[in-house]
Amino acid sequence: MKIRLHQFLSRTGHFSSKNKAKNAVWNGSITVGGRVVKDISYEFNPEKREVLFKGIKLSLPSNYDYFILNKPAGVICSRINKHERSLNKNSVFSLFEGRIDSRVLDSLVTVGRLDEGTTGLLIMTNDGSLVNDIANPSKNIGKTYAVKVSKRVTSELISSIRMGVSIDITRDGMTEEYLTMPAEVTKISNYSIEVTIFEGKKRQIRRMIESLGNRVLELHRSSIGGLNLDAYSLNSGEYKKESREVIMDRITKL
Numbered sequence: 001m002k003i004r005l006h007q008f009l010s011r012t013g014h015f016s017s018k019n020k021a022k023n024a025v026w027n028g029s030i031t032v033g034g035r036v037v038k039d040i041s042y043e044f045n046p047e048k049r050e051v052l053f054k055g056i057k058l059s060l061p062s063n064y065d066y067f068i069l070n071k072p073a074g075v076i077c078s079r080i081n082k083h084e085r086s087l088n089k090n091s092v093f094s095l096f097e098g099r100i101d102s103r104v105l106d107s108l109v110t111v112g113r114l115d116e117g118t119t120g121l122l123i124m125t126n127d128g129s130l131v132n133d134i135a136n137p138s139k140n141i142g143k144t145y146a147v148k149v150s151k152r153v154t155s156e157l158i159s160s161i162r163m164g165v166s167i168d169i170t171r172d173g174m175t176e177e178y179l180t181m182p183a184e185v186t187k188i189s190n191y192s193i194e195v196t197i198f199e200g201k202k203r204q205i206r207r208m209i210e211s212l213g214n215r216v217l218e219l220h221r222s223s224i225g226g227l228n229l230d231a232y233s234l235n236s237g238e239y240k241k242e243s244r245e246v247i248m249d250r251i252t253k254l
Contacts, residue, residue, distance in 0.1 A: 003128060006040040011126050012058045013107035017079050029054050064127035065104050066242045070234035071122040077113035095237055112200055120221035121229040130244060141225045141251060142196040145205055148218035152190050157212050161185045161195060167207040180208060225251035
């Protein structure tokens with residue numbers, strides 16, 4: 001299976017940040033199949049091409065790790081860069097520091113992202129194939145969220161979400177209008193709904209609600225497919241190690 005060079009480097013656990021991995025490429029320290037490659041998006045098959053960093057062979061983990069995290073509010077799903085550090089931002093990766101092997105931690109990625117204010121179910125792994133299996137739109141895996149809104153839930157809001165909502169998204173630096181895929185909606189109370197979406201545009205649910213004249217006050221992801229966070233009894237910020245088999249078995253069981 002082909003993978004982009006910067007993704008491969010991040011998953012080896014050799015680099016403590018994505019920027020360090022990218023800089024290693026840009027400064028000519030990485031060779032693929034005996035040739036210096038300076039394109040971070042270069043695609044290759046790690047099983048067929050040897051990758052060296054300053055003469056040191058790099059490889060993907062032979063044993064993969066999987067974690068179920070109850071993401072708290074106030075943390076982001078990327079590694080902290082210099083600017084974010086100056087703003088005192090916190091990352092989901094910091095929740096694992098000092099608790100798991102540093103090389104495992106450096107190799108982890110999130111399966112999709114939740115924005116800073118969103119809480120709930122987040123899978124973290126160094127298994128790229130699992131990321132692709134879950135994120136692939138053709139798999140039609142639903143992500144379910146509990147949504148608390150500022151204004152009373154109307155029948156118009158519910159029907160609009162079910163049919164698809166026009167939102168603005170950014171693609172290649174350009175803003176364009178996008179019609180979301182039909183979603184499943186259940187009214188929970190006058191100010192809360194449960195929404196299941198089958199795609200993952202940036203801040204999608206918040207943008208959908210705002211486009212309909214309302215505003216999200218709280219957003220919590222409760223499940224991915226049949227993988228339900230409640231089954232793990234995790235407090236906010238807690239995580240549990242899990243197996244690939246259990247994750248995929250639960251996700252595909254509805």
